[in-house]
Amino acid sequence: RVLRAKDSLKELSLAGNKLGDEGAQVLCESLLEPGCQLESLWVKYCGLTAACCSHFSSVLAQNKFLLELQISENRLGDAGVQELCQGLGQPGSVMRSLWLGECDVTDVGCLSLAKTLLANDSLRELDLSNNCMGDEGIQMLLESLRQPSCHLEQLVLYDIYWSLEMDRQLQALEKEKSSLRIIS
Template identity: 40%
Template sequence: MDKLSLNRYSITEEQSLILTSALKSNPSHLRELNLSWNTLGDSGVKHLCAVLKDSHCKLERLSLSCCDMTDEGCSDVTSALKSNPSHLRELNLSRNTLGDSGVKNLSDLLMNSQFKLEKLELYCCGITDVSSLTQSLTNSKALQFLKELDLSFNKIGDSQQRLRDELRDSNCVLRVDEGRSPNSDKCVVS
């Protein structure tokens, strides 16, 4: 099995422990994991991080969109990926309450030269400041790999222009569409 998609399966924190146990038994073949739109919460995400830390894990795409995660869960994901950074190419943490501290954690991860992320989705995450992200992209090799950055429906205001300026000469597409409302199938982020 190289792809596991369990989005909208109503997986809870408790069930994530069972899922994590199953994934830990043989993580080397899994390349794509989609657990979006489940109520994992920070505890459920923390369980999953045990798989991400495993050196046998070769996950290339991870989607945890709308999983009731906060900056605490984002910190756990970041920490797990720091210990096993080389395979992941796409990360979707959209529609979670990551806030500015969550983005700062991800920014630290981008500084790791082994982390070669190509797509980062942070749509509707309660982010107001991306200066740490901009600084990471400026001071690392991340822009050699990053092709798409979605920060739509965050209120990044003044820090948006500096980020645009930084990405201007790169191959990275920046999405910051704040002009229309998110679709009706949304997860409320406070």
């Protein structure tokens, strides 16, 4: 109700609350209301799974105010990330910062994210820290990051393990593309 009635509310943190997938659905319905002008939402560690990601996907595709989504430490997995990417890949998505740290993302999820980086022109910051991808997933992201149509400015990859060769490629890309910062 607060999101529907209070258009001055710009930031909301529900981090650490036991929101669950059903609570996330109700939240997302509110985020789609015309009066909602929330810009930043933190739902970190809220017991969310892939089951709620179709609702967040709708928000990412349709809400023209929400710029930041912190959804880390939820068991979204690759299926959840794929759902989120469907919304992010829609024309007109305005999301600028997406935090997916510790969400059980593997190389499969990286493929969806890599495609989305090319389709979305608003996303500037992506956090994938503490996930399960390896060289293959990082390589897919790198291929997208090299493209002129990718506007990402910051990629956070704390506590992800890759080969020495992949490390060299990450460093080289950061030197090639001065607008990009890779934090690892």
